Amino acid sequence: MTELQSGYGASPGIAIGHALRIEHNLTEVMEIAIPAEGIEDEISRFRCAVRLARQQLREIRNSIPGTTRADITDFIDTHLLMLEDSMLTLAPVELIRQRHCNAEWALKSQRDDLASVFDEMDDPYLRTRKDDVDHVVKRIMQNLLKQETLDANTINPDFKDSIILSHDLTPAETILLQHQGIAGFVTETGGPLSHTAILARNLGIPAITGCQISRSIQEGDLLIMDGETGQLIQCPTEAVVKDYQKRHRNEQRRRTSLNRLKDEPTITQDGIPISLNANIDRREDVRVARRYRADGIGLYRTEFLFMNRHDIPDEDEQYQHYCAVISSLRGMPLTIRTLDLGADKGAELLNHYTHQSNNPALGLRAIRLCLKHSDLFCAQLRAILRASAKGKVRLMIPMLSNDKELTAVLQMIEQVKDSLLASKIPFDDNIPIGGMIEVPAAALSSSLFARHLDFLSIGTNDLIQYTLAIDRMDDEVTYLYDPVHPSVLRLIQMTIDAGKSSDVPVSMCGEMASDTRYTRLLLGMGLADFSVPPSVLLEVKDVITNTDISKLDKIIPALLSCDNSADIKTHLKKISEL
Ligand code: PEP
Numbered sequence: 004m005t006e007l008q009s010g011y012g013a014s015p016g017i018a019i020g021h022a023l024r025i026e027h028n029l030t031e032v033m034e035i036a037i038p039a040e041g042i043e044d045e046i047s048r049f050r051c052a053v054r055l056a057r058q059q060l061r062e063i064r065n066s067i068p069g070t071t072r073a074d075i076t077d078f079i080d081t082h083l084l085m086l087e088d089s090m091l092t093l094a095p096v097e098l099i100r101q102r103h104c105n106a107e108w109a110l111k112s113q114r115d116d117l118a119s120v121f122d123e124m125d126d127p128y129l130r131t132r133k134d135d136v137d138h139v140v141k142r143i144m145q146n147l148l149k150q151e152t153l154d155a156n157t158i159n160p161d162f163k164d165s166i167i168l169s170h171d172l173t174p175a176e177t178i179l180l181q182h183q184g185i186a187g188f189v190t191e192t193g194g195p196l197s198h199t200a201i202l203a204r205n206l207g208i209p210a211i212t213g214c215q216i217s218r219s220i221q222e223g224d225l226l227i228m229d230g231e232t233g234q235l236i237q238c239p240t241e242a243v244v245k246d247y248q249k250r251h252r253n254e255q256r257r258r259t260s261l262n263r264l265k266d267e268p269t270i271t272q273d274g275i276p277i278s279l280n281a282n283i284d285r286r287e288d289v290r291v292a293r294r295y296r297a298d299g300i301g302l303y304r305t306e307f308l309f310m311n312r313h314d315i316p317d318e319d320e321q322y323q324h325y326c327a328v329i330s331s332l333r334g335m336p337l338t339i340r341t342l343d344l345g346a347d348k349g350a351e352l353l354n355h356y357t358h359q360s361n362n363p364a365l366g367l368r369a370i371r372l373c374l375k376h377s378d379l380f381c382a383q384l385r386a387i388l389r390a391s392a393k394g395k396v397r398l399m400i401p402m403l404s405n406d407k408e409l410t411a412v413l414q415m416i417e418q419v420k421d422s423l424l425a426s427k428i429p430f431d432d433n434i435p436i437g438g439m440i441e442v443p444a445a446a447l448s449s450s451l452f453a454r455h456l457d458f459l460s461i462g463t464n465d466l467i468q469y470t471l472a473i474d475r476m477d478d479e480v481t482y483l484y485d486p487v488h489p490s491v492l493r494l495i496q497m498t499i500d501a502g503k504s505s506d507v508p509v510s511m512c513g514e515m516a517s518d519t520r521y522t523r524l525l526l527g528m529g530l531a532d533f534s535v536p537p538s539v540l541l542e543v544k545d546v547i548t549n550t551d552i553s554k555l556d557k558i559i560p561a562l563l564s565c566d567n568s569a570d571i572k573t574h575l576k577k578i579s580e581l
């Protein structure tokens with residue numbers, strides 16, 4: 004029977020595919036009492052899962068090309084060794100015997116014990132070994148639960164064209180899933196502004212977040228998901244499938260028709276040129292940005308280079324990577340944002356640098372993390388500066404909030420420049436340095452940042468999160484997310500005005516810039532530089548080229564003076580009808 008569930012439309016697009024569940028939340032493992040006569044079977048089930056894990060890792064090890072870096076193979080060897088260690092193989096067996104519990108529970112208990120030992124270690128390197136334990140435990144657990152393993156090196160045909168259902172997904176896992184060719188995904192947690200959702204939009208994967216996925220959905224059930232409306236349809240009738248196939252075709256036709264704009268200049272009806280740039284997370288995204296003729300890359304989130312791995316990319320690796328992005332851009336300018344790790348953009352290696360925080364969005368994140376760990380930051384700055392000799396590069400700092408950070412960052416950049424000069428390593432001495440305005444304090448002090456920096460970029464995702472006190476990750480408060488809240492609009496206007504007073508360009512690279520409901524409003528507020536996910540470039544261009552900014556002159560001040568959302572919505576409607 005057809006059933007309908009709904010969540011937040013996190014990444015638009017219709018997907019029709021079979022359900023595939025990924026459960027990897029260890030906290031969901033429950034203790035189940037096993038009767039005495041079932042103990043030996045439970046132990047043998049555990050041993051089979053360990054044997055299978057060994058076999059899987061050996062297969063991966065053998066499939067790695069000889070040219071692969073030694074540290075990647077070393078890391079698989081480490082996991083293979085762990086699978087021989089009695090801590091992970093014998094201790095859970097003992098627990099099953101003593102407690103008469105299920106294998107999953109025994110494994111999880113042993114993992115928790117080991118984790119607390121690692122947590123107490125002072126040596127940051129040894130502390131990261133906890134991640135290795137987790138990886139090995141996860142693999143055994145997946146085998147116990149007979150789940151598919153998600154792996155960067157292997158393509159699992161079961162994933163192809165399926166709709167993934169999961170409690171949550173990290174951005175790192177989302178990249179792996181795209182590699183597997185999934186049709187879309189639905190998660191129970193997360194709002195449309197989580198980095199996983201943004202990544203899905205950048206990758207063009209339909210996604211729904213914050214959806215209570217019904218337990219009645221069986222593996223392999225046919226599902227339809229609409230990433231725009233957030234609707235998930237279980238076991239649709241043939242007529243419903245046909246209807247959605249038609250909608251999907253129409254949507255694709257509409258998008259194709261926008262291709263006519265590709266080679267048109269981005270100029271408003273009254274002749275004002277607007278800069279339209281793309282946000283990218285990975286080198287592969289450059290292709291789409293070029294296809295839709297972005298003016299440049301307004302935000303390159305470098306943290307993705309640090310995910311799905313156990314080591315930190317060193318200066319040379321980063322340099323090679325940035326050079327590769329520059330060369331794919333063929334002359335288009337590239338804004339490289341320094342590391343914004345932390346909060347929901349975790350990486351396995353992050354445990355080197357931070358402790359668990361109760362409030363990660365307010366914790367050691369982005370520039371705060373980089374300033375605390377200057378070795379990490381300097382290596383990235385050197386790599387970016389060296390790459391600046393190869394093309395048009397701008398350097399952008401995330402999450403600035405005060406003058407001390409600003410001074411410290413600028414000093415560090417100067418030091419890195421001096422050391423490059425001393426070693427006669429080429430770089431662009433005039434590289435523009437910009438800052439993101441993502442914290443209300445930064446927006447309120449935007450004139451300070453405008454005086455000391457070459458450009459500003461408004462990160463509305465965080466600016467809205469911090470202004471309205473709503474966790475981007477928490478679907479319970481997503482209903483409060485409102486880009487046109489009067490306070491948010493005032494902070495945006497202040498930043499645009501501060502840029503104008505100091506003659507410093509201001510762009511917007513948060514998701515608000517890509518939401519066509521707000522394009523005219525932003526143009527009317529004086530924004531002349533948008534940076535959006537490559538897949539929506541033409542949609543935004545369509546609105547820009549159909550807008551006459553001079554007609555907005557009266558309505559924008561009226562809208563900005565409103566203090567309630569109903570009036571703002573009325574004005575927005577009027578603007579859209581102009
Ligand atoms: C933002 O906060 O708007 C932004 C672009 O940064 P991120 O989404 O990567 O936090």
Ligand code: MG
Pocket residue numbers: 401441462464465
């Ligand atoms: Mg941000």
